[in-house]
Amino acid sequence: MASHESSAIKHNDHLLLDQPLLRLPNELLRKNFRSAHFVIERDTSALKNLLKESATAAVSGRASQQDYAGEEARLHEHTAARIQHLDDLYGINTVEDVKYESWSRKRLDRLIADYFLRNGFHESAKQLAKERNMERLVDVETFESMGRIRLALLGGSVTEALAWCAENKKELRKMECKLEFMLRLQQYIELIRAGTQPKLVEAITHAKKHLIPYRSQHPREVAQACGLLALPPNSRNSEDCYADLYRPRWTELADLFTTTHNQLLSLPSVPLLHIALSSGLSALKTPACHASTTNQGVVPFAPTIRTTTAPRTTASAPSARQSSTTSPSMCPTPITPTATSSPTWSCSPPGRPAASSASSTRPRRPAFPRARSRTR
Structure with a gap:
């Protein structure tokens, strides 16, 4: 009965790791709906004023609506496939089931693909998803878009990241995110770093428009x-006061964008493979976790032998160790260890019983002739 309960699958615990599997397409559907809603409102306002509408704008508007409809259909297919994948788990009751091994293998492949996508190995993730027939369970396009923006930031360009911020402006404002401000500040710093008069004028205009708010x-x-306007990077005091602003910060901006992107799409900050490994390693059974069995021939504890140092004597008197080793009438007699006292050894001549009282723990001091004191 106990073995059956230990092998039973706790479905809710399994789904804790698979929450992003359904959250991500849901967030993408919300984003697609907001974009389609914006396009419809724009086209509706354009229809009310036909005199200002052009044929090119109408055609492009219809094309955008078709693109959003196709994206919505694709996301619905991915959501249905992921629900079916998680529903397959509820048809498995024990870990001994062959289906559970197949399902666990597929989930491991998903975690590996997620690790590849987060670290920029997009082609490897695509190939793995294609070979395992799980394209609908992996969000390749989302991480590819994130990777392009991150690479642009590492290359010193904020254009792609600012376009992403404009697309998700309402959500970023609710999150109280400072990504857009940091990008605008970096633009301002690069204009001042140029050092030319036209760039300084452009920097002032940029600060009034994007930083003062x-x-x-x-x-x-x-x-x-x-203060950067008064202390350009080549001035003497700029290194002390504004060294933090003038230093390269593109890696920090790329990391800030990655963190904001994951928070917006309800994705964990670390790869799912790391979460699975950390929880699995902490749950691994150690030898102390197994059932305790009494092995025959194994002593639960090893008795320690208490040794005492014999008193120092003169050369004429034999030592205790010499008498115990050379005398045939002396042999060590072991005392049975008890639970309250540590095991000891006592030396007693044959025929004389070993002391069992408290004095047995104290070794008998051999009688030696007292050495005569030298007097002058």
């Missing part, structure tokens, strides 16, 4: 940004 949220950063 954030002075209530980021007062310290805005004040430092204004």
Whole structure:
């Protein structure tokens, strides 16, 4: 009965690791719906004013609606496939079932593909998903888009990241995210770093338009940004006061974008493979977790032998160790260890019983002739 209960599958515990599998397409559907809603509102307002509408805009508007409809259909297919994949788990009751091994293998392939996508190995993830027939269970397009923006930031370009912020502006405002402000600040720093007069004028215009609106949220950063106009990077005091702003920060911006992207799409900050490995290693059974069995011939504890140092004597008197080893009438007699006292050894001549009282723990001191003191 106990073995059956231990082998039973806890379905709810399994689904804790697979929550992003359904959350991501749901977030993508919401994003697609918002974009389609914006296009419909734009086209509706254009239809009310036919005099300002052009044929090219109408055609492009219809094409955008078709693209959003196709994206919605694709996301619905992915969601249905993932629900079916998770529903297959509820048809398995024990870990001994052959179907559970197949299902676990597919989930492991998903975790490996997720690890590949997060670390930029997009082609490897595509090949793995194609060979395992799980294209609908892996979000390759989402991570490819994130990878392109991250690579652009590492290359010193904020254009793609700012376009992504404009696309998700409402959601980022609700999250109180500072990604857009940091991107605008980096644009401002690069304009001042150029050092030419036209770039400085452009930097002032940029600060008035994109940085001053954030002075209530980021007062310290805005004040430092204004001070950059007086302290260009080649000045003497700029290294001390504004070294943090003038240093390369593209890696930090790329990491900030990745974190914001994952939070927006309800994705964990670390790969799912890391979460599975950490929980699996902590749950591994150690030898202490197995059933305790009494092995025959195994002593539960090893008795220790208490040794005492014999008193120092003169050369004429024999030592205790010499008498115990050379005398044939002396032999060590072991004392049975008890639960309250540690095992000891006592030396007693044959025929004389070993002391069983408390004095047995104290070795008998051999009688030696007292050495005469030398007097002058």
